[in-house]
Amino acid sequence: MVKIVLDAMGGDRAPVSEIEGALLAVRDPGVQVTLVGPEHQLREELQRQAVGTEHALEVVDATEVIGMDEPVVQAIRRKRNSTISVGMRLVRAGQANAFISAGNTGAVMATAKMIIKTLSSIDRPAVAAILPTMTKRPTLLLDVGANAKCKPIHLLQFAIMGATYAQVVLGIENPTVGLMSIGEEEGKGNQLTRETHKLLEQSTVNFVGNVEGRDIYTGHVNVIVCDGFTGNVILKTSEGVSEMLLQVLKKEFFSSLQTTVGGMLVPSAFEHFWRRFDYEEFGGAPLLGVKHVCVICHGRSSGRAIRNAIRVAADLCQKQVPQRIEMELANLE
């Protein structure tokens, strides 16, 4: 039995999507979900969504909620009993195996460092985005979190964490690792990428050299490392491009097809496409390098995305990803 703690107040539509997702997830055998949030509010929403089966989910009371745009340091100091802190304490105390939130990424990362704690051989945990590609295999990009300034050693640790994830979770034998830069030659890029290039070449990682933004979506490389500033810009840019393209295409198609039979099929094709893309991109991003499984979801996560994040978290627990990362890093020393 895998026990998952879910911050019920994280996303834009909280607690509606969270409860939808949790109710879907507990249909899977072997998964228990504990919701953390204002108990009264959660019980009301549970009753609304699931009359009769509302007892499938445990509820732990926590009334303080950290907002999406709240400055992280002050928020954590002032709200010691936020849904994030209360949930993570349950994991630290051994009452649950994993923590999930669709809330403020910075607050989740900072609180995880304080409560769940960083693995002993890791300097900085990293958020790994699992991005869809032209192939069936996703690309892992890390860090997309908040490590704006990184040293080469951090990127080496990201590489090892990412490769371990790709191997253990995605089942990729000897995963390839690329370094995000602005040209394939070794000398290209900035000081960080040039120094990291040398370090990765000397490491045990299956390093394939510099890669460029286009390589993320071709699926030719399994893991791509970069500092958190670059990773976050990549993630937000990707979202922006896809939103724009789909909006423009939709308009284009509707205007050319609305008077035809085919026009009726367009919405379903989009729906189908979105499902695939949304599922893969927004299902949840693992926070790697902390002692327990922690998954960060997009603020706009639907119930389906939350359900998927719970599945991902359960899988990471069963595959003991934090322990595997610790082992890989121990081998390094």
Next chain:
Amino acid sequence: MVKIVLDAMGGDRAPVSEIEGALLAVRDPGVQVTLVGPEHQLREELQRQAVGTEHALEVVDATEVIGMDEPVVQAIRRKRNSTISVGMRLVRAGQANAFISAGNTGAVMATAKMIIKTLSSIDRPAVAAILPTMTKRPTLLLDVGANAKCKPIHLLQFAIMGATYAQVVLGIENPTVGLMSIGEEEGKGNQLTRETHKLLEQSTVNFVGNVEGRDIYTGHVNVIVCDGFTGNVILKTSEGVSEMLLQVLKKEFFSSLQTTVGGMLVPSAFEHFWRRFDYEEFGGAPLLGVKHVCVICHGRSSGRAIRNAIRVAADLCQKQVPQRIEMELANLE
């Protein structure tokens, strides 16, 4: 009459696309194009494409070609009579008003600094990408070129150059300028963005604060500045996402629509979409901050994209963009 020098050997399909584009461009009244490249080869291709009208284009002989992936410093040193150098010398000598190439961006930038020269108040020229948005107005992103490491003062200069371009060329009154970062609050980002934020706030630029990757494509901000590493990653990532999405969508649509009447309309809707997107994204990126008009095209430019780049260059000449930038910067001192 505007005289444009075109590097005929720049793009992936050179000189075919270049000659196609030039022949289209000279149909516009008031535009003359000079092709630079191996004379014999160019005359042959001209004859093939335009029997009878091949004299519409002037040809200047240059046999050395700098390859797309050639290391810039050595290439420039060894090939003093490359198509890029020969073409730029024509502009410097006053025999032409603007230079265009779809070749090696780094080589074009470095050669422009040496031959066309940087404006006296600019430390570093920048490549500005004109990106499509959800609105009819594009967003200007700079630098997307090769200034991997930038100081705050460089980003301020980029802001002024970008705003001048947006005003003079796109006709936007008092254009807004955003700073690419990873959160809207002033304290977010890395050292460069935090220091630049202060500088932009104190400047005469219409600064709207930090923006994120998603803001590029909404069209809410007219000009976005960042270092060349970040800008290049954004550009390549955007290309990668759109290629992937279009490939996946195409497959999705063809499989769901191929047996219907509507299926016959799908290719034309895509075609229409591509034309808009391709036109705007790959028409050419101005190199701002040098003494004469210089436009860099995508290596995969079609004849239509080259034609469009020639139009852009002619427009920049008529609107005296380099002189306007010099004036704006003089006011600053």
